[in-house]
Amino acid sequence: MTGQLTQAPAPAPATPARRPWWRALGNLDRRFLPVLGTLLTLALMLGVGQSRYSTSRSDFISMKLFSNLMVDNSYLLVLAVGMTFVILTGGIDLSVGAVVALVGLAVARLFQVGLPLPVVLVVGVLIGTVCGLLIGVLVQVFDIQPFIASLAVMFLARGLANVVSTNSLAIKDEGFASLASWSITFGEGRSLWRINASMLIAVAVLLVAVYLLHYTRFGRSVYGLGSSDRGVAVSLMGLRPARTRIWVYVISGTCAGIAGILFALYTKSGYNLTGIGMELDAIAAVVIGGTLLSGGVGFVLGTGAGVLVYGLIQVLIAREGLDSWWTRVFIGAVLLAFVILQRVIVTRRR
């Protein structure tokens, strides 16, 4: 990947045999350090959970835990993956939470009208795509800051959601219900775990994102745009900064559309107040996953780990029997720790 070319070779130590093991970390590409921090946090939390909540009959760390984490957070994973693209270019997308609410309500309303399942799903995702395209055009063509452009689209989506309905709309379509309840189960009794449709979709989105970001010209452009030179390097390389900048918002919007459908599958309804603050959850997951908010540095797989940390915080809070508002305090604390960690890494790199 890109940074390895610029990495200076480590000076040969005088006495290699005496080198303490942690010095080996110095040879590690510094770009991996934030992600390493995420994985360590994940391990730490799993360790705490294992030691506190394991019983003689079942372990805390189990396939069941991971399958539940994925089921509960698949929509967040999809959102965070889309957000990773935007943040890597140095932008931000505040609209995703509102888009999730809009898509959920639109899907519910379209089923009421009587449209068939595939049409509804496609239209739902396309609503997100259009929202993303709007942000992209505002940002690229009209030169409006991403923060303001996505804020405007957030208000737009929230307002439209309220136009569709201010009440919760239940989704009663049979095809949708069977899609929501479809799953492959493994094991029995206490060790039962399952794979459902949302999980598969979320993982598929993650894999596509890994391919796009790390193995294509487009991915190279995304990282290049985030290098804080207003896309000069990207255009010098013969890549297309303008098109790429629009595309990342389209991707983020599309992911928000998919997440809206996953969330509708999860709750089997649409409601206009869903997703308030969900964009922050997504941004927090991306940051915890080791992506720098200034752009240019990060891995989409790190985002996956960030979402797991996020979900695990909620599990631990629930297991500990603390009130739900502690979740937000803890997430703030973890965020703080990661931000400071990132800061230290960036400072030492200079």
Added chain:
Amino acid sequence: MSTPTATPPPTRGLSVQALRRVTDHGIFWPVVALLVLLLACGLKSPGFLDVTLRDGHLFGQLIDLLRNSATPLLLALGMCLVIATGGIDLSVGAVMAIALAVSLTYLDGSPDPGSAATVAVAVALGLVVGVVVGAFNGFMVAALGIQPFIATMILMVAGRGIAMLITQGQITTVTSPPFKSIGSGFVLGVPTPVVIAAVVFVLVTLLVRRTALGMFLESIGINGEASRLAGVRARTTTWSVYVIAGVLAALAGLVYGAPTMAADANNIGLLKELDAIMVVVLGGTKLDGGRFNLGGLIAGALLLSTLERAVIIFELPSQTTPLFKAVVLIAVCVAASPFLRSRLDARRLRAAQPRPVEVVR
């Protein structure tokens, strides 16, 4: 907003130039939007523009508008200074909730919530919350050098949880007439929030325009490192700006929550940070930092609350307000965008082509 274009259109008389200078001013489109909205409301509901004097107090829809503009204006004042340094403060909504929670919890626990002294202490405690939170944000930004967006997002995420801890998950309600009057009382016939907002506005304006602080803020926003080398105490200045923003947010929380006297940690100030940023943008300040326009904030805050009121006057469901906020925000930003302006300039240039161009600067 008066950046000279690369190819200035040929001179075409003073009036055109004067007009262009007016339309180029950042505050032009927001004021136009405000006037159009007020006019539309006046036509739709004839009594809208009336202001009456009852029992020595001013009443009327316009007065309500002013009262509703107080909170966004207070928030936007702090936000504008932060944005001038190239930063952003996302925590203001959460700060509103924490400050109100602390004040009301103190009042709730005090033996005599009605006495002026108790209320003064409660208000002071609320403002101290603002100082502490602002100092934390400032420390993160100025001392640790963390991006403002993420530094203040930490409290945006955690703040509401902290407020819930203070109120122990309950909606704390108290009765204290002096405290209530902060939000719903009158001073010399004018609603108290309006007076508070006006006083704070004048103080902040004097602070940044009569001292060198305003210039320091702009220089930090343009190039923090260069201004530090030039001898501006960039760290201290940035830090104090976040403290100011925190205190103003706390004050806004007290003013906003005082009429109901209920500390609802989940809902007080929800998404207000975004409203405040919208007011700043509507007021003609760009988010890049380095340049700001305090007068525009008044237009922005009035536009925001007029918009909210207009939705009700036109008998639209109040939940559709965000839709209209979006339309206004997009319209104002697009109208002021360089893309549109360069298109217009190009057209003007073409229209003027046959005429002999005398002097090109």
